[in-house]
Amino acid sequence: MLAGLLVNALLSTGTDAVLHATGIYPPVGQPMSDALFGLATAYRxxxxxxxxxxxxxxxxDRPMRHVLWLGVVGLALSTLGAVATWGKGPEFGPTWYPLLLIATVxxxxxxxGRLGExxxxxxxRA
Incomplete structure (x- = not known):
């Protein structure tokens, strides 16, 4: 499970960093448009x-069981992130963004899991 979590975390934060560095995203701590948060949601x-x-x-063994447990971990982490950033200002994004992350986990x-299975x-079979 740790490998899957790391793949997701490293790719997401790495892509964020590249998009900030190239100027596609504004500097860290500055508000972003809803369209850019839509882009972030898509690659996440x-x-x-x-x-x-x-x-x-x-x-x-039982790959879907491992996947669903990781999903529960992701759900918890997404919820904690939403609680931690809720109402903290526009630099943390629109209120729909953390809710959408929770809903997509x-x-x-x-x-x-189905693709892996x-x-x-x-x-x-091969």
């Missing part, structure tokens, strides 16, 4: 699915 969904896929592929877990099934 993709990276989340990838992290859950990695978790499924590396699971020693478990669907991403399911998709990533499908890949494992295909590898066993």
């Amino acid at each position: 969904v993709v990276f989340g699915i990838l992290g859950f896929y990695v978790t499924a592929r590396l699971a020693p 478990m669907p991403c877990a399911w998709v990533g 499908a890949r494992l099934s295909a590898a066993r």
Whole structure:
């Protein structure tokens, strides 16, 4: 599970850093537009699915169980992030952003887990 969490965290924060460094995102601590938060949501969904896929592929058994447990961890972390930043000002983003991150965790877990299971099934058949 740790590998999937790291994949997601490293890719998300790395992409954030690149987008800040290239000027696509404003400097850290400055407000961003809703469109840029939409972009952040989009790649976080993709990276989340990838992290859950990695978790499924590396699971020693019952990959979906590992994925769903990681989903619960992601749900808790997303909720903590929302609570910590709620009402702290525009530099922390619009109120819909952390709610959307919370709402997408478990669907991403399911998709990533199913893709990982499908890949494992295909590898066993080969």
